[in-house]
Amino acid sequence: MKLKKLLFSVAALAALTIATPSWAETELSVQRFFGACEADFGTNTDVDKAVGECGIITSLINKFNAENSDINVVVTTVEWPGYDQLTAQLAAGDPPDIVTMHESVISDYQSRNLLMPMDDIFKSAGIEPSSFTGAGVAGVTKDGKMYGMPFDTWTMLFHINLNLFKQADMLNADGTPMLPSSPDELLEQARKFKAATGKPYMIQQLANGVAPYTRLFYTFMAQQNSDFFADPMNVKLQSDEARNVVNLFKTIFDEGLTTIDMDYPSAVAAFPGGEGGVALNGTWLIGDYVAASEKEGALKDGYTVYPYPQLFATDASYADGHAWVMPTKERSDENIAATAKFLRFLTDNDYQWARTGHLPGVQAVFDMEDFKNLPHRSNIAKIAQTGVSLPPAVLRQFAVQDIIGEEISSAITGNKSVDDALKDAEYRVNDLLNNL
């Protein structure tokens, strides 16, 4: 009898659970890069305590889940940048609900109707498109519609070890580092630094990845006002401007003024380890390096950061932005409502994201006292004006980035002549663009 009662109770409970969908959570599948850090922040909901891209985004999503019992955000972390996986998911008709995407990549997917315009969802979430930065809106707007929610603007920076600069007697009277204003001055300072410290001036990722080469190439091409993508379907790389950039970095490599052979994790770790004076890396590391400068070590109380110096006629830095996009798929009303709520949450917490070092995607964050008080932000604020990107009409920008980076790296490391590398890069990019 007891067993019967027990079985009946279990069956009734099961039936009740199945028959009450209104109680059920809405599941939201979010696919992002920014790395995995479950061990450190897997359960953290106090976003103030989080550091770095991964820590902050993980904690933000944990907090959202904790505050919204009716929504369950399920995160898939992809290896950067994750577009191969997304492309396969879209081809298979099974994309996630929300995805992180570089603004430079949006055109690829939007031009194939693989992304949903987000204007309506912004309206339902109470998000004003004008609340985003001009750069962010420009980065996600295609054919008059917004195909992404701007989250930040990022660029590559000179992360500087002031302790080593002091050792090299390369500090100004006000304690700021001496930065070059021409290619010759860059070489002169790098040689002086190496002579004084015995360490290379630059820390660069030169193995297992080529994106940093391309970004510095774009920056110094823009500083020379080179319109190498005047025709979005036909790049011109066999130019004096391109040779200037590649020869400059080849000299730096040849003279041992940079670290060599480092992959990305090694290059990231080498800077707080005091293995060089200037790390060429992105905005996303500011938070981590500020934290490292507060601990004992080679960077202790000696960290600052600046945009790439102006070496040529125009002050410019290659910049891109991260955005959240919605792949085209069938969605329920509950899913759309949950998505709107999630996007609103991210927008409301854009200051927290800006703690990573990225420039905010929401304009109002620039005026927040908390943001203004974040270390070194005044040094890099000018990126909002000097940031340049490739024309949005240039498709497959990540594939283009790989080709240019691979060829430039071959020239810099001496595996090819500079002229051959630029010729091959031009041929390969145009072959790619002409066969879309």
Added chain:
Amino acid sequence: MTGMVNSFLKPKTGSWSNALFILPYLIFFIGMLVYPLILGIELSFYKLDLFGPGRFVGFKNYVRLFSDKIFIQSVMNTLYFVVLTVPAIVLISLFIAIALNQESKTSGLLRGIFFSSSVLSVTIVTLIWRIVFIPNDGLLANLFVGLGWEPIGFLSRPEWALVAVAITTIWWCIGLPMMLFLAALQQVPKEVYEAAALDNTSKFRTFLYITVPSIMRTIILTVIIEIILQFQLFGQAQLMTNGGPNGTSRPIVMFIYDAAYKRWDIGYAAAASQVLFAMILVAAMAQYFFSSRKGHG
């Protein structure tokens, strides 16, 4: 009645009904391998991306392929990688198998240890070997510094990158061939070795004239399996070197992957896949026919 049962149980040689036994396998084989293969061949004659309609272009993708320096480089890289890995895997696993072909606790333990690398995923394997090869704090770098030598950028130098990937692959792949050789060695009658011992035959001659001929079928099988596997190099190269530097460690599969998922150029990727298929087929068949002609097939 007994006669009826016997006639029912007796296999009807040459009867079509016997094919029913392999029907389930055939369905999967045709559905999951033959049909996609034919589709892939068809795709290679089209210009199309993942998300749009295609158009028939005949052999244009193949013509493009054979004038593409990057593709030719990836073909040469792959051939070099097969040459680096297949003989090494077969020889090392054969010698380990011979050394461990004895009934003792130690040999059992060592078999387990040598096989253990095979159960690791490519991600773990490449993580381990990255720690060995990275130039600053890597195992080899520390060793080189300890010996007063300049550390080598194994993963960033054109002459070393593919070699580093090959060493990783050899370490990863010796487990299965070793087990195949062990199984084969245990089939060789002990009496033959005893007779050789009575004749005072040297260990080398015993190996050459008794062991090798006795396990030749397994050696051929292993070589063919390894040729097929190593032509399909992808994960190790992608994770350790990303195909660099200067494309010197980019294998054909990575070329196909880039064409399909980075460029979305599916027809082009399909054409490269057919070339890879043909290369594997020719290499494996050449090995098979060469061995058959010698009477070992």
